[in-house]
Amino acid sequence: MPTTTADARRSVLERAERLRRLTDTDQDLIRLASEPGFPRWLEQIKATGGCAHPIYLAGHTTVSDPATGQVLRHYDTINEPGERLPVRCRNRRESRCLPCSRLHSGDTFHLVRSGLLGGKGIPGTVTDHPRLFVTLTAPSFGAVHRATTDGEPCRRHSAGTSCEHGHPLTCGLVHASDDSAVGQPLCPDCYDYAGHVLWHAHAGELWNRTTRTIRRHLATAAGITQSRIGEHLRLSFAKVTEYQRRGAVHFHAVIRLDGPDGPTTPPPDWASAELLGAAVRSAAASVKVSMPYMPGLGELVFRWGGQLDVHPIRRAFADDGAVTDQAVAAYVAKYVSKGVGDAGGTDYPVRSLDDIALLLVSAHVRALMGTCWRLGRLPELAPLRLRAWAHTLGYRGHVLTKSRRYSTTYGELRTVRAARHDVLPSGPDTGPLPVVESAWRYVGSGHTPGAELIAAGIAEDLVLLREVRQELVAERRCSDAA
Numbered sequence: 001m002p003t004t005t006a007d008a009r010r011s012v013l014e015r016a017e018r019l020r021r022l023t024d025t026d027q028d029l030i031r032l033a034s035e036p037g038f039p040r041w042l043e044q045i046k047a048t049g050g051c052a053h054p055i056y057l058a059g060h061t062t063v064s065d066p067a068t069g070q071v072l073r074h075y076d077t078i079n080e081p082g083e084r085l086p087v088r089c090r091n092r093r094e095s096r097c098l099p100c101s102r103l104h105s106g107d108t109f110h111l112v113r114s115g116l117l118g119g120k121g122i123p124g125t126v127t128d129h130p131r132l133f134v135t136l137t138a139p140s141f142g143a144v145h146r147a148t149t150d151g152e153p154c155r156r157h158s159a160g161t162s163c164e165h166g167h168p169l170t171c172g173l174v175h176a177s178d179d180s181a182v183g184q185p186l187c188p189d190c191y192d193y194a195g196h197v198l199w200h201a202h203a204g205e206l207w208n209r210t211t212r213t214i215r216r217h218l219a220t221a222a223g224i225t226q227s228r229i230g231e232h233l234r235l236s237f238a239k240v241t242e243y244q245r246r247g248a249v250h251f252h253a254v255i256r257l258d259g260p261d262g263p264t265t266p267p268p269d270w271a272s273a274e275l276l277g278a279a280v281r282s283a284a285a286s287v288k289v290s291m292p293y294m295p296g297l298g299e300l301v302f303r304w305g306g307q308l309d310v311h312p313i314r315r316a317f318a319d320d321g322a323v324t325d326q327a328v329a330a331y332v333a334k335y336v337s338k339g340v341g342d343a344g345g346t347d348y349p350v351r352s353l354d355d356i357a358l359l360l361v362s363a364h365v366r367a368l369m370g371t372c373w374r375l376g377r378l379p380e381l382a383p384l385r386l387r388a389w390a391h392t393l394g395y396r397g398h399v400l401t402k403s404r405r406y407s408t409t410y411g412e413l414r415t416v417r418a419a420r421h422d423v424l425p426s427g428p429d430t431g432p433l434p435v436v437e438s439a440w441r442y443v444g445s446g447h448t449p450g451a452e453l454i455a456a457g458i459a460e461d462l463v464l465l466r467e468v469r470q471e472l473v474a475e476r477r478c479s480d481a482a
Contacts, residue, residue, distance in 0.1 A: 028450030037081030042458075044086050045451070050459025052097040054086035054447070059440035066435045084443050092399065093339045095347050099459045101337040107413045108400060109333035112238050112254060115263075115407035116313065116325040122263050122407050129266065130257040130273035131313040133323050134280055136210070137305035138199055138248035142191035143169065145184050147177040147245075155186065165189040183245030183344070184364050191364075193371040194297060196248065197394035201384040202289045202302045203249060204397040210304075211235060213283035214255075214276075221279065222270055233267045234258045238402040241395070242335045243343035247368055249395050250305075252335065254313070254328060254406075255280065262405035273312045284308050294380055336400050340392050345369075349391050356390070368393045 032038060048054050060076040077085045091097040092104040110120065116131060118124030145154050154171035162168050167187035175182050185191040219229040239253040257276055259265025284304050293299040311323040341347040345365045350356050356369045369390045376387035389396050447455055 025449040025453060028448050029453065030450075032448075032450050032454070035081065041081045042454075044080070045455050045458055046462075048086055048088050048455075049099040049103065049462060050455045050457075051086070051088045051099050052447070052452070052455065052459075053089045053091070053445060054455075055089055055442065056082075056084040056086055056444040057440045058084045058443045059438065061436065061438040061440075063434045063436050066432050072434055089445070092337055093341065093347050094337045095339065095341045099462070102463075105333040105337045107410055108240075108336040109329050110413060111402070111407055111410065112332045113325065113329035115236065115238055115254065115256065115402075116329060120408035120412070125266065126256065126258070126263045127315060127325070129263070130271060130276045132255045132273060132276055132280060133309075133311045133313050133328050134253045134255055135250060135307075135309040136207075136253070136284060137250040137307045138196075138203075138244075139303060139305040141193070141196040141199075141246075141248070143186045144246045145171055145173075145175055145179075145181045145186065147175045147179065147182045163187045163190050180362070183247065184362060185246075188363070188367060191367075193367055194375065195300065197368055197372050197375065197386065198291065198297075198300060198381075198384075199302050200249060200392075200394035201386065201389075201396060202291070203251075203395060206287065206289050206302055206304065207239065207251060207397075209287045209289065210283050211237065213287050214279045217279040217282050218271070218275065221275055222268075231260055233271050234260060234262055234405065236263070236403045236406040238332070238400065238406050240332045240335050240400045241397060242338060243340050243345070245343055247340070247343055247345065247365055247393050252332060254332070256406065258405070263407075277310045277312070280310055281308065292380075294378075332400070339399070340365075340395075345393065346391055349388070365393070 032041070035041070045051075045054075058077045060074070060078075062071060062075075063073040064071050077083055088100050088103070089097050090104070091100050094101045114120035114122045115126065118126055143155065148154065151174060154173050154175050156170060161170060163186075165187055167189070169186060171186065173181075215229050215235055216226050218233070218235075219226045222229075222232070224232060234257075236256045236258055237253050239251050241249050241251060243249055255276065256263075257267040257271045259267050285308075287304070289302045291297075291300040291302070313328055314324050339345075339347050343365075344362050346359055346361060350359070350369060350373075353370065353373055356366055356373065359366065359369075361369075372386040372390035372394050375381055376385070376390070384394070385396065386394055
């Protein structure tokens with residue numbers, strides 16, 4: 001009996017020691033697995049695609065027949081684990097939620113692709129319309145270190161070796177693309193930080209004026225009054241924003257010419273891709289946005305940078321190295337999930353200069369944020385809301401914008417995706433739509449340590465499954481072609 005008691009005591013002590021050594025994540029995993037609703041919780045996390053920061057809602061939805069009052073469907077979170085339902089956060093940034101950013105990139109790909117190849121309500125005849133892929137950049141605000149691929153040094157300067165502040169104007173190093181020095185100014189004192197953030201604040205207006213100027217130049221080239229250009233053609237576009245390593249944004253845009261009724265009608269014969277390209281170049285060179293004179297800043301005029309790329313878009317699967325429909329859609333979808341965080345900044349808003357000082361960012365990005373904060377206190381610049389957008393270095397625009405008739409919308413794509421999971425019977429329209437009554441409220445967000453680990457594993461499994469399916473489809477196509 002004493003031996004049995006000693007063994008039992010030893011077993012209890014060993015178990016307590018093992019529990020003591022468990023991390024918070026291990027203990028949370030054990031807690032989750034022991035919950036009676038764990039299988040249903042796993043189903044919910046799989047339904048969100050392994051979202052890294054889900055939003056939890058509580059409430060109910062009732063769908064009933066308007067004629068008879070019969071309940072067709074009723075859902076209530078009271079029967080769910082924790083009496084709540086997780087939904088996707090829908091954050092587009094990879095740095096915040098990789099699963100949701102992948103979904104957003106996929107939607108962007110289809111949004112841009114449908115405007116180039118048709119589909120999603122856009123006729124396939126748009127492939128015959130003039131289409132351009134345009135890149136517009138910011139001007140120079142000061143010399144920065146550059147990455148080179150030809151073995152040439154970063155910076156060469158023939159006249160003088162240093163600036164007025166004593167910093168060298170040359171750099172004999174060959175920087176790799178991932179070098180932390182790339183994008184950093186050679187002389188921070190010479191760099192125009194105020195001009196940088198104020199150009200960001202006016203970049204949206206600069207783009208709006210550019211599209212209007214393109215229309216005017218097309219009208220002038222065709223000998224049509226500007227007020228009647230809409231009777232002959234319509235300019236459609238989709239634009240994505242990308243941050244360069246120096247912290248300045250540039251725009252990649254798909255520009256298409258349609259007939260007066262949009263993509264369903266062809267443009268006039270004289271509206272060629274060459275004429276559109278000439279109008280884009282002349283508009284980019286002439287358009288400007290002026291800011292009234294301010295003490296200490298002067299009268300600033302904002303223009304595009306000297307680097308302008310204009311490429312005609314060819315049909316998909318072109319083999320001559322041209323810019324193709326598929327490549328453009330994939331390129332835009334790639335950058336829609338990026339943000340200032342990918343350029344060395346942060347994706348989170350800042351609340352004070354102390355927040356900026358504590359951020360793990362480069363001195364260059366910190367100086368840009370600090371400039372936003374200092375200029376933001378000026379009453380004359382209050383409409384620019386520089387402090388609210390200090391984390392984006394003063395840029396206030398959306399990552400992707402498009403004209404109304406370019407293609408479908410994110411909302412329509414999400415509605416179609418949601419309809420695939422709708423359990424209501426479908427068929428011909430035989431009567432009034434069902435009555436939907438809903439009441440939902442926010443009850444929390446995010447994962448516990450153990451749940452975060454499980455969600456990440458689910459997200460990885462879904463990515464692997466998607467890749468396997470793509471490989472199987474590619475193999476099947478190859479076998480069918482053979």
